[in-house]
Every structure is written in C-alpha cells, then in structure tokens.
Amino acid sequence: xxxxxxxxxxxxxxxxxxxxxxxxxxxxxxxxxxxxxxxxxxxxxxxxxxxxxxxxxxxxxxxxxxxxxxxxxxxxxxxxxxxxxxxxxxxxxxxxxxxxxxxxxxxxxxxxxxxxxxxxxxxxxxxxxxxxxxxxxxxxxxxxxxxxxxxxxxxxxxxxxxxxxxxxxxxxxxxxxxxxxxxxxxxxxxxxxxxxxxxxxxxxxxxxxxxxxxxxxxxxxxxxxxxxxxxxxxxxxxxxxxxxxxxxxxxxxxxxxxxxxxxxxxxxxxxxxxxxxxxxxxxxxxxxxxxxxxxxxxxxxxxxxxxxxxxxxxxxxxxxxxxxxxxxxxxxxxxxxxxxxxxxxxxxxxxxxxxxxxxxxxxxxxxxxxx
Numbered sequence: 001x002x003x004x005x006x007x008x009x010x011x012x013x014x015x016x017x018x019x020x021x022x023x024x025x026x027x028x029x030x031x032x033x034x035x036x037x038x039x040x041x042x043x044x045x046x047x048x049x050x051x052x053x054x055x056x057x058x059x060x061x062x063x064x065x066x067x068x069x070x071x072x073x074x075x076x077x078x079x080x081x082x083x084x085x086x087x088x089x090x091x092x093x094x095x096x097x098x099x100x101x102x103x104x105x106x107x108x109x110x111x112x113x114x115x116x117x118x119x120x121x122x123x124x125x126x127x128x129x130x131x132x133x134x135x136x137x138x139x140x141x142x143x144x145x146x147x148x149x150x151x152x153x154x155x156x157x158x159x160x161x162x163x164x165x166x167x168x169x170x171x172x173x174x175x176x177x178x179x180x181x182x183x184x185x186x187x188x189x190x191x192x193x194x195x196x197x198x199x200x201x202x203x204x205x206x207x208x209x210x211x212x213x214x215x216x217x218x219x220x221x222x223x224x225x226x227x228x229x230x231x232x233x234x235x236x237x238x239x240x241x242x243x244x245x246x247x248x249x250x251x252x253x254x255x256x257x258x259x260x261x262x263x264x265x266x267x268x269x270x271x272x273x274x275x276x277x278x279x280x281x282x283x284x285x286x287x288x289x290x291x292x293x294x295x296x297x298x299x300x301x302x303x304x305x306x307x308x309x310x311x312x313x314x315x316x317x318x319x320x321x322x323x324x325x326x327x328x329x330x331x332x333x334x335x336x337x338x339x340x341x342x343x344x345x346x347x348x349x350x351x352x353x354x355x356x357x358x359x360x361x362x363x364x365x366x367x368x369x370x371x
Contacts, residue, residue, distance in 0.1 A: 015297025043244035050262030057201020068145035087112040224267035295344040299351030306346035
C-alpha cells in the first residue's frame with residue numbers, strides 16, 4: 001500500500017465531526033426536543049456517520065502500510081485495545097454504581113468480551129448506545145485495502161471504472177430497500193452502506209488537492225443538486241420516510257434516502273470546508289479551545305468511547321435537580337457546555353491507549369504473519 005503525506009485539514013474535520021457527534025448524542029440521547037415537528041426537524045441533523053466514514057476513507061488513503069494484512073491488523077489493534085480498556089472501566093462501573101445508587105442489576109461481563117456482537121449489557125444505555133459503530137467499522141476496514149487498491153489503480157489509468165464500486169453499492173442498497181428477490185442480513189447491509197461512504201472518502205484527495213477550486217465546487221454543486229432532486233423524488237415513493245431518523249435507524253437499517261441525504265451533506269461540506277477550517281483556526285486562537293479541540297482531533301476514538309460515560313455523568317447532574325433548567329434549549333446548552341470539555345478530558349487521560357504500541361505483538365506479527 002502507498003504512503004502519503006498526512007492531511008492537517010482532514011485532522012481538523014475529524015475533530016470537528018467528533019464535536020458534532022457530541023451535539024447529536026445530546027439532542028437524540030437525552031429526551032429533549034421530542035415534539036412532533038421538532039423531532040422531524042432535528043432528524044435532518046443526522047449526517048454525522050456518513051461524514052465520519054467518509055473521513056475514515058479519506059484519512060486511511062494516507063495509511064502507512066506495506067500490505068493489506070498489516071493495514072487490517074493495525075486497524076483492529078487501534079479499535080480493539082481501546083475498546084477492551086473501555087469495557088474494563090464499564091465493568092467496574094456496573095459493579096459499583098448499583099450499590100452506590102441502591103438498585104439491583106444482574107450484570108454479565110461476558111457480554112463485553114465480543115465487541116462484534118453488540119450484546120453488551122449495562123444498567124445504563126448511555127454506556128452501550130454508540131458501540132454499534134465498532135463491528136461495522138471493523139468489517140468495513142477488512143474490505144477497505146482492496147477498495148483502496150482498486151481506486152489507486154483506476155485513478156492512475158484515469159478510468160471511469162473508478163466509480164463502479166459506488167454504483168454497485170448504491171444499486172445494492174436500492175434493491176434491498178425495494179424488497180428485491182433476495183434476502184440480506186441488516187448487518188451486511190450496514191457494511192455495504194458505510195463502505196459506500198468510506199470509498200467515497202478516497203476522492204477527498206481530488207477535492208483538497210485540486211488547483212482548480214472553481215471546477216471542483218461546480219462538480220460538487222452539481223452532485224448536491226442531483227442528490228437533492230433524487231431525495232425529493234424518493235420522498236414521493238412509498239418506501240421512505242420524511243423523518244430522517246427512521247431512514248437511518250428503521251427496521252431495515254440505513255436506507256437509500258439516508259444515503260442520498262448523506263451524499264448531499266458531504267457535497268455541501270466539500271464546497272464550504274475551507275471556510276469551516278478558517279473558523280476552526282480562528283476559534284483555536286483561544287488557548288482553552290485549542291487544547292479541547294486538540295484532544296478531539298488526536299484522540300478521536302477514545303473520546304467516541306468515553307463520551308458515553310461523560311453523557312451519563314452529565315445526565316446524573318441534570319437529574320439530581322441541583323440546577324434548575326427551565327426548558328429544552330437551556331438543558332441542551334447546559335449539557336453540551338459540560339459534555340464537550342469533559343469528553344476532551346477523558347481523551348487527554350486515556351488517549352494514550354489509542355496510540356499504544358505492543359512491540360512484542362508487533363514482532364510476532366512481523367515475523368510470522370506479515371512475513
């Protein structure tokens with residue numbers, strides 16, 4: 001696999017995407033903004049996971065690996081070591097908190113041993129709510145080096161075949177949603193869905209490195225308009241929903257309407273991302289904001305895991321009644337003002353786990369597996 005220079009703008013977008021997830025999980029995971037109309041309105045903020053997988057594809061384009069197996073093993077290590085550290089902390093919390101808060105709960109730590117099952121048990125949904133991402137990402141990363149090699153090959157050939165994986169995955173989701181003749185497991189559908197955005201992320205280098213910015217923006221604007229028209233058309237069919245949360249998390253998993261909406265969102269971000277970076281750079285002139293944001297862009301996965309604990313802590317504070325919060329808007333501001341720096345603190349304290357190297361394991365892999 002090919003080595004490329006790290007993209008600092010991409011690091012900033014990753015950090016910003018993680019901050020955005022704080023907003024999303026506060027809005028959707030804490031029981032606020034649940035009116036009929038506002039519930040639909042807030043569902044259109046659900047662009048975070050297509051963006052996250054797009055950034056994953058874009059950043060892994062710059063991976064420094066000599067083989068597909070080395071890349072896969074590095075991704076597994078990067079995800080599973082922090083996961084098991086997080087699981088250890090949650091097992092302790094589940095053992096202690098029921099006694100502290102005086103309630104009974106039967107807990108099985110065995111459910112935390114296999115992250116690909118999504119069967120983890122906990123007395124609080126906060127600790128498990130975001131773990132669905134891990135098995136999906138692991139499987140997407142198994143296929144990624146093959147998709148990347150295909151992309152690099154077709155890019156060198158300047159062949160239009162470079163777009164075929166996107167077309168095939170798009171059609172696969174369409175056929176599944178239209179209840180075609182074959183049955184497919186929802187988990188496999190999710191892998192296909194998010195592989196689409198991961199492969200799409202490989203095109204980031206064309207967006208960020210293009211010397212003809214106006215041409216790229218015109219192309220992105222064209223994609224945005226076509227996607228918007230396609231989305232409006234889908235809304236007039238009987239297969240999709242105006243509530244984007246159902247399109248994302250319905251019984252059949254993320255569907256075509258959510259995919260098209262994700263393409264719209266990424267196209268829009270591609271057009272304005274330079275302005276976003278300028279705003280981030282301006283805000284980060286303030287030292288405390290710079291420190292917080294540094295944690296988000298360097299310890300992203302650690303924060304993704306431990307923000308679930310931060311959500312629980314903030315929820316305890318709110319429900320304690322120590323502070324009177326008059327409405328959903330005040331509650332949201334209070335929660336997010338605590339959640340963002342608290343999650344950054346967890347990233348600072350435990351981020352080393354995400355970057356740890358076990359030399360003896362690396363030597364075994366190098367000698368016997370990557371040989």
